[in-house]
Amino acid sequence: MQSNPAASGTHYDALTMREQRTTLFFSVQDQIGALDECLHALMAASVSMTRIESRPSKSAEPGYDFFVDIDASTKEVVQRAIEEIKRIKIVRDVRFVSNLGALPPAEGPAAQAMAGQQVPWFPRKISDLDTFAEKVLEMGEELSSDHPGASDPVYRRRRLAIVQKAKEYRTGQPLPRIEYTEQEKATWRQVYTRLREMYPKYACREFLHVFPLLEQNCAYGPDDIPQIEDISRFLKDCTGFTLRPVMGLLTPRDFLNSLAFRVFHSTQYIRHHSDPYYTPEPDCCHELLGHVPLFADPNFAELAQEIGLASLGASDEDIEKLATIFWFTAEFGLCREDTSIRAYGAGLLSSFGELEYALTEAPEKRSFEPSKTAIQKYPITQFQPVYFVADSFRDATSKLREFNTTMKRPFQVRYNPYTQSVEVLNSKDKVQHFARSISNEVQLLASALEQLQ
DSSP states (O other), X not given: OBOSSOOOOXXXXXXXXXXXXXXXXXXXESOTTHHHHHHHHHHHTTOEEEEEEEEEOOSSSSEEEEEEEEEOSSHHHHHHHHHHHHTSTTEEEEEEEEOTTOSOOOOHHHHHHHTTOEEEOOOSBGGGGGGGTTOOSEETTOOOTTSTTTTOHHHHHHHXXXXXXXXXXXXXXXXXXXXXXXXXXXHHHHHHHHHHHHHHHHBOHHHHHHHHHHHHHSOOSSSSOOOHHHHHHHHHHHTSOEEEEOSEEBOHHHHHHHHTTTEEEEOOOOOOTTOTTOOSSOOHHIIIIIIGGGGGSHHHHHHHHHHHHHHTTOOHHHHHHHHHHHIIIIITOEEEETTEEEEOOHHHHTOHHHHHHHXXXXXEEEEOOHHHHTTOOOOSXXXXXXXXXXXXXXXXXXXXXXXXXXXOOSSEEXXXXXXXXXXXXXXXXXXXXXXXXXXXXXXXXXXXXXXXX
């Protein structure tokens, strides 16, 4: 679940490629001088702060949650900062995420190319995604005045309870199960039934192939809302993709970075029952009906991960371009099937009105070309005036890889599925090791082809 505007990230030195970021999370009681006391504690620990963010605390006591990035060169410095913060009586729930020593120095011409550049921090292992858990632009229970549930205190309390589970989730834990109410199930039933009737006419063949499998394996149906734990296990068996709960809208950078690990952030709350056919934000209907099915398709999963890998360490300018490409593919993409055009974007497959509208003659349809798609402006509160049509997921991925070579990032990365980590190919040893692994795969392929003859 991503937001639309581009956002800046914390940086590390690109020449040494040594990550400098440690993020401290802590909550303070609401009283005068609370932040000032915390800042003095960090100064006493002799650490340099590079970013401070705050949010209203989601705990029972009134207060604030703080996220502080510190420039720490050793784990001892991090520990000293934590100890100083813990000395403050009004502070609670002190936690941290650190990546000290994750990246070795770059070598050769790559080092010269990266000299003087600042590369945004990016996750190196799947547990680093935990740092996104509380860093959302909008919380699930913070509703705008025009939201259908804004004046419903019961609905707001319910969303708060659900997003609290997402806030507490950490990598490796079972995904939270939600006991949905009868009213929530009724809302789901209305949406599910109507969309299910439309899919055969409008959805792409890959989507139509997977959807019955979700009904068979993940309890998809009109009578209950599927649990993301069951869905995540199914997706992992299909393509290696998994789900994780999210409180609200992530920045484009954080959202796209997660795709590099084949992780999709999914909300678990549902739209307000007063208007089941409208939602101003992504909810579980959008995530589970629109996005999930195609994450079980190998070719689409590869396209999504390719966008994610390209986003790691990308400049703010390139993040904006990649987010726009995601918008016109995974959210509002169309594809060719023989002589017809079908929908594969989640924004279409979870919207009755726009799904039908997109496949009429009214909007303009252009062939998917990443260099042009990446700079196309788009509205977020009305039907799209322009859609991009892919020849196939494989073709879209091929074009995206070519486009990615034009980006400004001065290094390459690869995802290691065995360790669920990202490797930065910034030294000869790493490149040679990668080459050997490719050679082994090619030998296996050649052997398999011989046996088929």
